Amino acid sequence: MLDSLLTDHIGLRIEGCGPPIVLLHSSMSSKSQWRELIDSMRDRYRLIAIDLLGYGESAMPSSFECYSLRDEVHLVESVLARELRPGEKFHLIGHSYGGMVALQLAAQAQPQLVRSLSLFEPIAFHLLPERDPDLAVVREVWREIQDRVDAGDGRGAATRFVDYWSGPGAFEQLREERQRVLAAQVSKVLLELVAVSNEACNAAAYRRIEVPTCLIGGHWSPEPAQRLMSMFASLLPHASCFAVQAGHMAPIAQPELVNPIFERFIEAVDASERRPIPSAVPDRSLATLRFSELTSVVRGQGWSRAIAFGLLGLVLSMVPLYATQSIGQHNAGIPPGATYPLEKEAWHEAPPGMPPGGTFAVISGDPLEAGPFVMRVRLPPGYMLPPYRRPKEEQLIVLAGAITVGTYGESGAIGTRKLTAGAYTSLPANELHFAHTQDGAVVQIVGIGPFEVTPT
Secondary structure: OOOHHHHHHOOOOEEOOOOOEEEEOOOOHHHHHHHHHHHHHHOEEEEEEEOOOOOOOOOOOOOOOOHHHHHHHHHHHHHHHHOOOOOEEEEEEEEEEHHHHHHHHHHHHOOOOOEEEEOOOOOOHHOOOOHHHHHHHHHHHHHHHHHHHHOOHHHHHHHHHHHHOOOOOOOHHOOHHHHHHHHHHHHHHHHHHHHHHOOOOOOOOOHHOOEEEEEEEEEEOOOHHHHHHHHHHHOOOOOEEEEOOOOOOOOHHHHHHHHHHHHHHHHHHHHHHHHHOOOOOOHHHHHHHHHHHHHHOOOOOOOHHHHHHHHHHHHHHHOOOOHHHHHOOOOOOOOOOOOOOHHHHOOOOOOOOEOOOOEEEEEEEEOOOOOEEEEEEEEEEOOOOEEEOOOEEEEEOOOEEEEEEEEEEEOOOOOEEEEOOOOOEEEEEOOEEEEOOOOOOEEEEEEEEOOOOEOO
């Protein structure tokens, strides 16, 4: 438990009135990272931004040897006990290490009080298999940080940490004052990695989180972070997933991409509680209902893109990644005739504009007409989609199997990425894309019709 000295020295920023939202920042950050989100939502919500131990105005842990993830949970609980009414529910947002603290609260400490959970790339490295190459990379980075701390080189350690998450040279671009602060905080980062490894919940505990969950990941984040987001999309039973054209530090560096997603997700959760959703509704009716809730509060961004993001979250909340466990994680082929889980009569030959061989089924909307649609596509082993362009952006979610997606850049360079079950990506409009699958795949396409593929 935290001692009274620590609980008396907790940095807080509390603004607004209405349903409470608790905000937990990333490593080597502070409550100030949420200032834009607070400014945007304080007219409708009461926002409680908390400095985790050792950051902002909160004291360092009293003992590095005894520090645990539970210490951060107790810190948050002490704030909630003072600031909330008994039994009052709250929305919870966490970024990176703050996302890990949020997961502990939702899974174990305060599950009955969490109203919704929103996460940007929680660093749940403990979920990666012991001999996983991505885990080996993370451990090597942390070993380098530890070596530099042991050598008294706090600046070098902070440089390695910041550049891993934000790209080479990121640390040197910071103001000198900020560099000094990060160099002084880097020892705490090492404690956090150990705490997550030793104490974070297991996969079974995450599967029991029964609240609406918003997962946001960055296209440019390190590969381990992207893999973990795919794992959480599979583990969390009520997850809606979103991707932004940014990296791991997007909530700080590019809040204009992330905050609107947090905002409209929370407002959609509140709207659904005011108008309960029936427990059993045909696919099309449920899609229409949740789609309207997710998109009616969108502001500022283009209408089509906002709808696409709303539908992407809707799809993953409705269709919890069929066959992820049996196919995606064991690299088996697609069983002949698998529909996942639509009836045979729902499937049609050759999606519009795509080569023969694949089949598709419409989940909502009409791909041939103007307006939003959700389409599930089954691709046989060896299927290839030659280079093509689409006049509108689309979101691609892999439900089963694996597919390699490629893009030709303006310079002529080719970038490819293999997506396995649970992964998702955004394909921007008017770019040159191609795809192929070796063993077959079932994918979900979310976009704005009419669906037009123009071969080149």
